[in-house]
Amino acid sequence: MTQSLTLEQQIDLHITTNGPMSVATYMGLCLTHPSRGYYRAGEPIGRAGDFITAPEISQMFGELIGFWLVNLWQQMGEPKAFTLLELGPGRGTLMADILRVACRAPGFRDALNLRLFETSPPLMAEQKARLDVYDPKWLENFENFEDGPVLVVANEFFDALPIRQFIRKSDGWHERQVGLLDGKRAFGLSPTPIPPQSMPDAVQDAAPDTIFEACLAGGEVMSRLAKIVAVQGGSLLVVDYGYAATQTGETLQGVRRHAYADVLDAPGETDISAHVDFGALANVARQAGLAVQPLATQGQFLTRLGIGERAAALAGANPASAADVRAAHDRLVGDAQMGTLFKVFCAHSPGLQPPGFAA
Ligand code: SAH
Numbered sequence: 001m002t003q004s005l006t007l008e009q010q011i012d013l014h015i016t017t018n019g020p021m022s023v024a025t026y027m028g029l030c031l032t033h034p035s036r037g038y039y040r041a042g043e044p045i046g047r048a049g050d051f052i053t054a055p056e057i058s059q060m061f062g063e064l065i066g067f068w069l070v071n072l073w074q075q076m077g078e079p080k081a082f083t084l085l086e087l088g089p090g091r092g093t094l095m096a097d098i099l100r101v102a103c104r105a106p107g108f109r110d111a112l113n114l115r116l117f118e119t120s121p122p123l124m125a126e127q128k129a130r131l132d133v134y135d136p137k138w139l140e141n142f143e144n145f146e147d148g149p150v151l152v153v154a155n156e157f158f159d160a161l162p163i164r165q166f167i168r169k170s171d172g173w174h175e176r177q178v179g180l181l182d183g184k185r186a187f188g189l190s191p192t193p194i195p196p197q198s199m200p201d202a203v204q205d206a207a208p209d210t211i212f213e214a215c216l217a218g219g220e221v222m223s224r225l226a227k228i229v230a231v232q233g234g235s236l237l238v239v240d241y242g243y244a245a246t247q248t249g250e251t252l253q254g255v256r257r258h259a260y261a262d263v264l265d266a267p268g269e270t271d272i273s274a275h276v277d278f279g280a281l282a283n284v285a286r287q288a289g290l291a292v293q294p295l296a297t298q299g300q301f302l303t304r305l306g307i308g309e310r311a312a313a314l315a316g317a318n319p320a321s322a323a324d325v326r327a328a329h330d331r332l333v334g335d336a337q338m339g340t341l342f343k344v345f346c347a348h349s350p351g352l353q354p355p356g357f358a359a
Helices: 007-018 023-032 059-075 093-102 121-134 216-232 278-287 298-304 307-317 319-333
Strands: 082-087 112-117 150-155 164-169 172-181 184-189 211-214 234-243 253-256 259-261 271-273 342-348
Touching: 007 023, 007 172, 007 184, 023 164, 023 172, 023 271, 059 093, 059 150, 059 234, 059 298, 059 307, 059 319, 082 093, 093 112, 093 121, 093 150, 112 121, 150 216, 216 234, 216 278, 216 342, 234 278, 278 342, 298 307, 298 319, 298 342, 307 319
Parallel strands: 082 112, 082 150, 150 234
Antiparallel strands: 164 172, 164 211, 172 184, 234 342, 253 259, 253 271
16 A cells, blocks of 8 residues: 555655654665665666766776786685675676676686675666676675685665764763654654763764764674675775764765755655765674775775776777876866775785785
């Protein structure tokens, strides 16, 4: 019965019936509600969608990550079988660019088990169209990996996982909720205080009314995958906007048609995301026994991997495209563009030396 209601009506009905919901529940429904969630129904990525991602800006992004993966595969002794898993592969562009260069390394393609983790049926169809020749399989969960090392790649995936928000008051932290005020969705607070001791050390001294965000889903994904990598060998490469150490402050944001939008408006039609707490992800990876590289900015990482040389080669090979290639290069690495905002995180089995990070 509720299937015929819009997502907005379903959320408001849920609140009327059950009371206010956490920001995480609201964000989860908005993004991945089975029939009407933002990532389930629409085509979010690209010029016609709501946002553009690094692989959609230029093939150089995926190509350099392709070289990076071959380097790690070689460091591991060119295993005869390994899993390459992408989380949230979008339109399949990043993986297509990765594999176009990586499969030139003799033996890489024969050893490859390609796995994709995706919630969106329309995007899965695009991934199938672009990647079918590599025989991908879509994972429902993180179990039953084949033998051999596991290399995980995720660009702009962790920012889409639901976060909880807490606000500091005199009697402890209160979870922020989405409720209805005079029939309109509004933020409020759970009346139940959470003792400060149950929050991370980094936020113990928070001043009154400070916001703290926690992404439990991100920690869970990292924990499961890090444990598998710890046993089978391999690495996790995560590119996203975020911060190096757990901090306070609000980063939840809505984007619709390339402009900021209120997260409470137009649920299911607005992209909602939050900056990634790479400090929390690093702790989880270390607890599983992995080594973690110092966080690099996207600009540093791509420059160390040779994006300058790659751009010059591409521009030289096709002078008509030289201006576009230069613009894409600047957009990916420029400080005022994506170069500093986006960070590159790598956790890996001890002993590997992933390129692109400060020694
Ligand atoms: N990596 C791609 C797409 C980024 S958008 C790129 O760089 O272009 C976020 C991606 O994560 C989309 O593919 C989206 O459908 C997927 N996604 C978001 N939430 C997810 C979830 N809970 N489970 C699985 N996939 C999810």
